[in-house]
Amino acid sequence: MSTIKVNIVTPDGPVYDSEVEMVIARTATGEIGVLPGHIPTVAPLEIGAVRLNKDNGAADLVAVSGGFIEIRPDKVTILAQAAETATNIDVDRAKAAAERAQQRLQQAKQDDVDMKRAQLALNRAMNRINVFEGK
Ligand code: ATP
Numbered sequence: 001m002s003t004i005k006v007n008i009v010t011p012d013g014p015v016y017d018s019e020v021e022m023v024i025a026r027t028a029t030g031e032i033g034v035l036p037g038h039i040p041t042v043a044p045l046e047i048g049a050v051r052l053n054k055d056n057g058a059a060d061l062v063a064v065s066g067g068f069i070e071i072r073p074d075k076v077t078i079l080a081q082a083a084e085t086a087t088n089i090d091v092d093r094a095k096a097a098a099e100r101a102q103q104r105l106q107q108a109k110q111d112d113v114d115m116k117r118a119q120l121a122l123n124r125a126m127n128r129i130n131v132f133e134g135k
Pocket of ligand 1: 089
């Protein structure tokens with residue numbers, strides 16, 4: 001099976017660079033599965049795990065905290081606000097962030113802006129915990 005080049009970059013630098021068989025990512029309009037030869041596309045990404053299926057049958061997971069996916073037939077570039085591979089995730093930090101966000105959600109019930117911020121922080125933290133756990 002042919003492969004496609006994938007780069008995941010953040011403002012802090014590159015996070016992932018490999019050749020894979022398939023990229024699965026969560027865009028604003030739903031999950032997208034990208035194989036070599038995909039038509040050129042740009043789409044905004046949700047907070048979620050990007051799954052990278054390798055030609056040896058293994059898969060890498062990268063926690064992505066929103067951004068954009070740019071697809072070309074031979075290359076996928078993900079420009080992310082933040083991104084971590086499973087081995088780079090500090091799960092205790094993510095658990096603490098999830099707890100803080102949950103407390104803020106309890107307290108901020110009347111304030112839409114605070115609610116939205118706390119919900120996004122909770123989503124980022126839960127995404128990191130899931131990727132750390134291989135989900
Ligand atoms: P926190 O409240 O723990 O800072 P956050 O969701 O607000 O979490 P971000 O603003 O998304 O953090 O990320 C800031 C930087 O810290 C990014 O470089 C991101 O990759 C890194 N980062 C955040 N949380 C973790 C984590 N649990 N493990 C490893 N790196 C993390």
